[in-house]
Amino acid sequence: MSENHRSSKPLTDRGRPSLQSECENCFGLCCVALPFAASTDFAIDKNAGQPCPNLQSDFRCGVHASLRQLGFRGCTVYDCFGAGQKVSQVTFGGQDWRQAPESAKQMFEVFPIMRQLHELLWYLTEALTLQPALPIHSALSSALDETERLTRLSPGSLLELDVAAHRADVNALLLRTSELARAEARRLQKAPSGRQKTYGRGADLIGAKLRGADLRCANLRGAYLIAADLRGADLRSADLIGADFRDADLGGANLTDSLFLTQAQLNAAKGNAATKLPPSLARPAHWSASGA
Template sequence: MSEERGRAGAGELSGDCAECFGLCCVALPFAASAGFAVDKDAGSPCHNLRPDFGCGVHARLRQEGFSGCTVYDCFGAGQKVAQVTYGGRDWRRAPHTAQEMFAVFPVMRQLHELLRYLDEALGLEAARPLHPRLRSAYDAVDRRTRCGAAELLALDVAAQRGEVNELLLRVSELVRAGARGPAPASRRAAAKDRRGADLIGARLAGADLSGADLRGAYLIAADLRGADLTRTDLIGADLRDADLSGADLTGCVFLTQPQVESAKGDARTVLPPALARPAHWPA
C-alpha cells in the first residue's frame, strides 16, 4: 500500500460512541435471533441504552445475547449526524429532532461506508492510475455528508452508490490482476469469478481463492480453513460464522472489521494490517 490515503482523519471512518447519541441503538430495528436477545422496533431505544447514551452491557454483549451489536460499525456516521448535522443537539433534549435524526442516520451510514471504501482504495498502489478519480469521488461524497438533514433525506443514495461502485470495480480489477496464476485467462476468470455466489457451508478448506471476485458472496458457515484469499475482493461478502482459521487474507480488498468480527478465526489467520484480530477468536 502507498502512504497516500483518502481525506479521512484518524478515526473519522469508524464509530465513536462517545460523540454519538446512541443512534444505532435507537434508529435501527432488530429481531430476537442468534444475534439479538430481544425484538426492537426502529425508533425505539434499546433497553440497554443508558441516559448518557452508553451501553449498559457493552463489556458483555456476546454473553448477554447481543453478538449482533459486536459485528456492526457505522463507519463514523453516528458522530457525523450527532455533531455535524445536528450540531451536538441530542434527540432527548430536542425531541422534535428525533424522528428526522433517526431517518438521517441510515443515509449517513451508507455515505460513510462509501467513504471507507474510497479511503482504502486511495491507499492501494495498484490503484494509483485511478487516484485522481478516487480523490474526486471521495470529496464529492464527503461534501454530501455535510449537507443539512433535508438534503440528506432527499439524496438518491442508490445513484451515489452506483457511481462509486463503478470506480471500486476498476480498483478491484487492478488489485486482483496481481494475483494471476499460470492458467489460461479464460479458465482462470471463470474459476475466480464467484461474485454473489451461494457458498453457504461450502467446503473450501485449503482452496486457492487468490485474486477471486467474492463481492457479495454468501460464505455463511463456509469452511475456509487454510484457504488462500490473498488479493481477493470481499466487498459485501457475508462471512458470518465462516471459518478463517489459518487463512491468508494478505492484500484482500474492501474487507471491513464487522465482516471479520462475524467470522471465526485463530492466531494463524493472516489479516490485512488495518484490521484488528477479534477478541473472541482463540489466541
Template structure:
C-alpha cells in the same frame, strides 16, 4: 483503512445505532425492537448496559455493527451536538438521517481503500473526485441528506471500485469468480482464492481454514461464522473490521496490519 473519521467514536455519538435501526429476534438479536425506539439495554448516558457481555446475552449482531463514523458525524456535525433526549423534536429526523450518513461513510471507507491500491493508480484522480464529492454530500443539512438518491450515488461509486479491484487483481491468473455466489457452509479449506471475486458472496459458516485470500475482493461478502483459522487475508480488497468480527478465527489468521484481531477468536 486508517482515517479515524471513518471509525466509530461512540463517546461522541448519541447511541444512534441502538435506537434508529429495527431489530428482529434472531440468532443476532435477543429481542424485537422497532425502528426509532431505544434498546432496553441503553442507559441514560448513551452507553450499553451489557456491552461487555453482548454475545453471551444474545446480541452478537451488535458486536459486528459498524457505522463507519456516521454516528458521530450525525450527532456532532449534522445536528450540532443536539441530544435527541433533551430535544425530542430532532429525534425522528436524526434517526432518519443516520442510515443515509452511514451509507455515505461506508462509500468513503471503500474509496479510501481504493486510493491505497498502488495498481489502481490510473484511477486515482477519479477516485479522489468521488471521495471529495461523497464527503461534500455528508456535510448537507438534514433535509438535503434525506432528499439524496444514495442508491444512485452508490452505483456510480461502485463502478469505480470495481475498476480499481480489477486493476489490483489483474496480474493474478486463474482468478475464481464467486461474485454473489451461495457458498453457505462451503468446504473451502486450503483453497487458493488469491484474487478471487467474492463480492457479495454468501460465506456464512464456510470452512475457510488455511485459505489464501490475498488480493481477493471481499466487498459485501457475508462472513458470519465463517472459519478463518489460518487463512491469509493480507491485502484482501475492501475488507472491513465488521466482517472479521462476524467470523471465527485464531492467532494463526493473517490480517492486514491496520485491523484488530477480534477478542472472541
C-alpha cells in the same frame, strides 16, 4: 490527468481513523435508530426509533461486556464506519435526541443514510492506497471529495439524497479498482489461474468446504460465505466487498492485502491468532486466542 499525477504514490490510510466508530461521541444512534428482531443475533424485538433497553442515560450500553452471552451478538458485529459521531456532532451540532426530542425522528432517519456514505468513504479511501489503481486515482479522488461533501449536507438534504444512484457511480470505480489490483497481483504472485476456481458476484458458497483453498485474486464480491470453512485459505488480493462472512471459519486464513474487507465482516466471522489480517483492521475480541 497529468503524467506527474499518474506517477505519484498512492495515498495512505490517513483518512481511516475518522471512519471508525467513536461511541463516546455518538448519541447511541445504532441502539435507537435501527430495528432488530428476536433471533440468533438479538435476544428481543426492537422497532426503529425505539431505544434498546440496555441503552443508559449517558448513551452507553449497560451490558457491553456481556453482549454475546446475553444474546446480542448482532450488536458486536455492527459497524457504522464513524457515521454515528458524524450525525451526532456534525449534522446535528452536538445536540442529542433526548435534549431535542423534536429532532429525534429526523436524526434517526439520517443515520442509515450517513452510514452508507461513510461505508463508501471507507472503500474509496482504500482504493486510493492501491498502486495499480493509479490510472483512475483522479476519478477516485473526485468521488471521495463528492462523498465527503454529501456527508456535510443538512439533515433535510440528506433525506432527499438519492444514495442508490451515488453508490452505483462509486461502485463502477471500485469495480475498476478491483480489476486493476487483482490483475497486477496475479502478475506479481504468479497465481496459477488454471488451479483456481472462479466465482461470480453473489456466489452461493454457504457452508462451502474451502479449507486451504487458493483464493488469491478471486472475485468474491457479494459472495454468500455463511458458515463456510475457510481455515488456512489464501485470500490475498481477493475482492471481498459485500461478502457475507457470518460464522465463516477464518482460522489461519491469510487476509493480508485482501480488497475492501471491513471490520463488520471480520466481527461476523470466526477466527484465531493465526488469522492474518490487513493492518487497518483489528482482531475481534471473540476470536479464539489459539492458533490451532
